[in-house]
């Protein structure tokens with residue numbers, strides 16, 4: 001495991017009297033320092049084939065909207081021949097009403113259009129929901145956004161926002177832009193579904209499949225063909 005705090009830490013930056021950053025400025029400073037020091041990351045990642053890395057990224061939305069750091073990270077990883085999938089985690093406990101839902105959808109979209117890589121949305125902490133809340137949240141997983149927003153008419157959305165929210169809902173619906181996979185950490189199947197979806201988005205493991213096929217009986221029958229499945233990092 002690589003820990004970015006070996007390179008730079010928000011706490012150290014905030015404690016520095018000459019910089020005088022608060023938590024947000026400190027984080028931005030650290031991320032900008034990080035992109036100027038990608039050789040540190042390259043060394044930490046090493047040169048293994050078929051390696052699978054998870055990056056636990058900070059959730060501050062400005063890193064995905066105002067400044068290009070996350071995009072630069074993704075571009076650099078792709079330049080190093082990694083296949084990258086963005087996994088956008090949203091806490092199910094916040095998805096309790098249409099306005100919060102729309103705001104979550106727009107944050108997910110913002111990351112999607114900024115990063116331009118395969119993108120999966122996951123609704124997390126499903127184990128913390130009551131049975132009733134779980135049932136209610138189902139409609140948000142593969143959402144009919146127009147329907148959800150229409151339900152908000154009795155007060156969730158102020159009149160003057162109705163046109164805007166309807167227009168946004170139409171765009172998101174028409175392009176099938178947003179779906180969420182539920183993640184319940186106490187349920188192995190739910191973890192498997194999320195992992196398999198990510199693997200299939202980056203085609204991880206597909207290179208490995210031919211190795212599991214039994215060998216042909218005639219060992220001498222070497223036709224010189226390449227297997228065509230070079231081990232590629234993911």
Ligand SMILES: Nc1nc2c(ncn2[C@@H]2O[C@H](COP(=O)(O)OP(=O)(O)OP(=O)(O)O)[C@@H](O)[C@H]2O)c(=O)[nH]1
Pocket residue numbers: 057058059124125126127128183184185
């Ligand atoms: N019950 C339950 N607790 C969880 C789950 N995921 C995270 N937690 C707990 O929730 C707390 C906060 O964790 P996260 O929500 O992952 O925090 P975070 O948003 O990654 O925090 P930053 O990385 O600092 O932005 C921790 O105590 C976790 O152990 C989950 O699926 N179920």
